[in-house]
Amino acid sequence: MTLVSRRTLMTGSAGLLLAGCDRINSSPSVTHTLDLAEGLAYRTQRLIVGREALAPEYGVGDLSPVFRSNGNALPRSPIWQGLAASGFRDWRLRVDGLVRRRLALSHGQLRALPRRTQITRHDCVEGWSAIGQWTGVQLSLVLALAGLARDARYIVFHCFDDFSGTPYYESIDLVDAFHPQTILAYGLNGKPLPIQNGAPLRLRVERQLGYKHAKFLDRIEAVASLKDIAGGKGGFWEDVTGYEWYAGI
Amino acid sequence: MADRHSDPDLAPGMVVTRHRWPTRVWHWLNALTVFVMLMSGLMIFNAHPRLYWGRYGANFDHAWLQIGADSRGGFVNVEGLRVPTTGVLGQWHDRSGAVQTRAFPWWATIPSHYDLAGSRRWHLAFAWLLVVPGLLYWLWSFARGHFCRDLLPRAAELRPSHVWQDVKDHARLRFPTGAAALRYNILQKLSYFGVIFVALPLLVLTGLMMSPGMDAALPWLLALMGGRQSARSIHFVCAVAIAAFIAVHILMVLLAGPRNELRSIVTGRYRLPGRRA
Numbered sequence: 001m002t003l004v005s006r007r008t009l010m011t012g013s014a015g016l017l018l019a020g021c022d023r024i025n026s027s028p029s030v031t032h033t034l035d036l037a038e039g040l041a042y043r044t045q046r047l048i049v050g051r052e053a054l055a056p057e058y059g060v061g062d063l064s065p066v067f068r069s070n071g072n073a074l075p076r077s078p079i080w081q082g083l084a085a086s087g088f089r090d091w092r093l094r095v096d097g098l099v100r101r102r103l104a105l106s107h108g109q110l111r112a113l114p115r116r117t118q119i120t121r122h123d124c125v126e127g128w129s130a131i132g133q134w135t136g137v138q139l140s141l142v143l144a145l146a147g148l149a150r151d152a153r154y155i156v157f158h159c160f161d162d163f164s165g166t167p168y169y170e171s172i173d174l175v176d177a178f179h180p181q182t183i184l185a186y187g188l189n190g191k192p193l194p195i196q197n198g199a200p201l202r203l204r205v206e207r208q209l210g211y212k213h214a215k216f217l218d219r220i221e222a223v224a225s226l227k228d229i230a231g232g233k234g235g236f237w238e239d240v241t242g243y244e245w246y247a248g249i
Numbered sequence: 250m251a252d253r254h255s256d257p258d259l260a261p262g263m264v265v266t267r268h269r270w271p272t273r274v275w276h277w278l279n280a281l282t283v284f285v286m287l288m289s290g291l292m293i294f295n296a297h298p299r300l301y302w303g304r305y306g307a308n309f310d311h312a313w314l315q316i317g318a319d320s321r322g323g324f325v326n327v328e329g330l331r332v333p334t335t336g337v338l339g340q341w342h343d344r345s346g347a348v349q350t351r352a353f354p355w356w357a358t359i360p361s362h363y364d365l366a367g368s369r370r371w372h373l374a375f376a377w378l379l380v381v382p383g384l385l386y387w388l389w390s391f392a393r394g395h396f397c398r399d400l401l402p403r404a405a406e407l408r409p410s411h412v413w414q415d416v417k418d419h420a421r422l423r424f425p426t427g428a429a430a431l432r433y434n435i436l437q438k439l440s441y442f443g444v445i446f447v448a449l450p451l452l453v454l455t456g457l458m459m460s461p462g463m464d465a466a467l468p469w470l471l472a473l474m475g476g477r478q479s480a481r482s483i484h485f486v487c488a489v490a491i492a493a494f495i496a497v498h499i500l501m502v503l504l505a506g507p508r509n510e511l512r513s514i515v516t517g518r519y520r521l522p523g524r525r526a
Contacts (some may be wrong), residue, residue, distance in 0.1 A: 017427060025360045025367055037374035049466040057467045058304065066309035092287060123461050125365065127297035128307035129477050205463045242366040249373060249460025 031242075050247075051175055055206035058119045063189065064130040066121075069196035072161035072168065080160035083143050086201040093142075093184070097156070097221035100147035107186065107200060109236035113137040116183050124210040125243060134204050135187030140178045144219070148174075152222040155216035157203050158230060163236065170214040171226055171234040171245070172205055181206040184217065209247035211237050259428035261523030266283055266350035267431065269395070275386045278378065283491065284383040285375045290488055291358065297381045298339075298352035298448040300485055304476030313482070316352035323350070352371055387445075399433055400442050424505055426522050444494050448487045455484040 024030050061097035075081070083091045088107055118133045139155070144145045155177040159168040176182055183204045186193050193199045198215025205212050212235070226232060231239025258391045259265065259301045267473040268276075306312065315326045316339050323339025341354040341484075343359075359371055390396040405411065419424045424430065433441065443482035455502045458480040474480045502510045506522065513519035 022360050022362070023365075025371070031370065034370045034374040037370075037377060040377065041373060044461075045462040045466075053465040054468075055461060055465045060410045062304055064307065064310065068305075068307040068309065098286055121461075123459075123477065124297070124307075125369070127293065127481060128299070129305045130307045131305045158364060207465045209461060237366075241364075242370065244369070244373075248461040 003067060003162055005179070012123065032249075036038060038244045038246060041158075041244075042247045045246075046175065052180065053207075055120055055126035055181055058121065058131050060119065060133070061120065062131050063133060067130050067132045067197065068128065069194075070210065071125055073196040074116070075159075075161040077160045080218075081133065084195065084199070085239070086090035091200050094219040095142060095146045095221075097223050098152040099143075099222050100149060101145070103142070103146050105142070108140065110142075110201070111139050113141055116180075117187075118181055118204075118206070119206070120181065120206045122213070124209055125202055125247065130243070133189050134183065134185040136183035136201070136204065136244075138180060139182045139184055139203070140180070142184065143177060143222075146222070149222045150220055154223050154226055154234070156221040156223055156226070156234075158219040158221065159214050160216040160218050163240070166230075166236065166240070167234045168201065168214065169230060170212050170215075170236070171229070172203075172212065175216060176207065178207050179205075183231060193214065203228070207217050211235070211243060212247050231234065250436060259431075259521060261427045261521050264430070264518050264520045267336050268519050269393075270517065271386060271389045272395070275382055275518060278382055281494070282378045285359060286379060287370055287492055288359040289368040289371040289375070291490045292358040292363070293365065293372060294485065295353055295358065295363065296365045297350045300482045301422075301478040302475065302482060303478050305357040306478035306481075311361060314485075314488065349377060359418055376453075379449075383449060383453075400438055400445070402435060402438045402442065406438070418483035422504055424522065428521060430522050431519075440494060440497070444491065448490050448494070450485060452487045452491070455480040455487070459484065 039237060054133050083089075092104040092106055093110065095105070102208070103170045114137070115135055116138055117133060117180040119131060119133045120131045122132060152171055152174070154171045156171040157169060159170075173184070181204070184201050185198075185204050186201050188197050192226045193202065198213075198217075201217040202215040203217065224230065226245075232235070233242070234245040237243040265437050276281070298316040299306070299308070300314040301310055310363040312326075316325070316334070317324060318335075322333060322335030323337070323341065325334050325338055332375055332508070334340075337354060338352060340348060340350050343349050343355050351363060358368065360367045389401070406473065412435055416426075418434070418438060425434065454470065455474060458467070458474055459477060471477065471480065474483060479495050509520050509522065
């Protein structure tokens with residue numbers, strides 16, 4: 001009798017406590033306060049991590065036997081499917097927004113640019129890691145071809161894939177955009193980029209978590225502010241679930 | 250400060266100042282922070298309830314620990330040893346009675362429903378409350394001699410015979426009386442020392458090494474830990490150690506006299522215990 005009532009009391013109070021926690025969790029002012037820590041992490045890392053500091057690079061012996069694919073593995077967009085059907089022959093990477101020259105680069109043009117190959121670790125926000133060898137062109141080279149306008153602050157990546165009709169997109173600041181390891185990758189582990197990993201082209205931004213590495217790229221846009229794009233938080237998951245925009249942590 | 254531990258004027262029943270204010274403030278701040286960190290951490294674990302050793306690790310790789318569910322129910326699998334845990338881990342009922350197959354149950358996580366973004370928000374904000382006051386406490390305890398005077402085990406105390414005697418005293422619930430109660434015994438020293446100078450720093454450093462940004466800043470530290478997935482495993486093991494410490498800590502407070510112990514950590518005032526019947 002005592003045991004039962006004590007147990008009831010304990011689960012009851014634990015439930016009350018947790019209900020309280022959940023209510024606190026969903027309170028906008030609490031969320032806002034906790035979000036201050038994201039800005040703190042961003043500024044602290046920008047302060048203590050050198051702009052050019054490289055993410056660790058690994059050897060061929062460190063490659064994951066299977067490189068896990070996550071998120072969308074096959075875009076439903078008819079435009080992308082049409083492009084894929086012809087081996088992305090007619091695909092063009094558009095570069096626009098706050099640039100001096102708009103670009104539309106073919107697969108061949110991208111491959112003709114100096115290439116960079118790097119063996120790096122992909123860290124998913126969920127906690128797993130996979131090591132793969134990526135080949136592509138440094139984003140800084142493409143941005144130099146386009147020429148950024150003075151007021152450009154962020155680079156936005158528009159993608160062909162979507163979740164329930166909402167297109168995927170991501171964005172990074174100029175420190176990461178001009179980082180030497182930030183590449184537009186068209187190859188994985190010595191082969192053309194597989195569809196499930198983002199063909200024909202994906203972003204690698206090696207000092208941030210996996211959801212920043214936009215796949216199935218359609219268009220790159222230079223902007224002064226992220227406020228007017230989609231939900232305004234700089235990325236699909238940032239808008240939808242509240243993942244941090246700065247995913248270096 | 251004079252050594253009070255052998256002061257003949259201190260008799261059982263006297264009330265003395267035991268904990269300085271930095272210790273008391275840090276204790277109660279941590280009582281909140283550590284719970285938020287543990288419970289939000291368990292929710293983050295729920296997003297990928299597998300642990301690996303080495304630089305990489307994902308679903309196709311060998312996990313040394315996994316919490317999951319199959320046709321036989323919830324389980325914890327440690328290096329191939331399957332422990333059934335239906336009802337608690339891997340498979341449990343939520344508050345509405347529905348069966349859930351996440352690793353840690355609703356009552357152990359913040360938030361109580363699956364929300365990786367929310368748990369990261371709590372974890373990465375409260376991490377500052379753990380680290381910044383923790384560093385200040387470190388500095389204070391070195392500067393004021395708290396560390397050397399009260400926490401650092403002495404060579405004689407580390408003799409196996411002395412440690413064993415203390416283990417036997419604990420097992421028989423034979424606690425020191427009078428002024429001797431002001432001194433931490435070797436098991437207390439080892440556990441407080443272990444928490445403050447081993448487990449908490451390891452938790453913070455392995456936490457930092459899970460950050461891809463910090464890995465670029467301190468690649469040598471990541472290498473020292475054996476890679477990011479090893480860092481994640483060490484982080485989890487240290488968190489379990491902290492949870493075990495808290496459980497034993499609360500048990501010992503209850504056994505040693507919760508009123509006196511609680512007063513000493515709230516107000517600092519501690520009544521020297523006498524011999525109990």
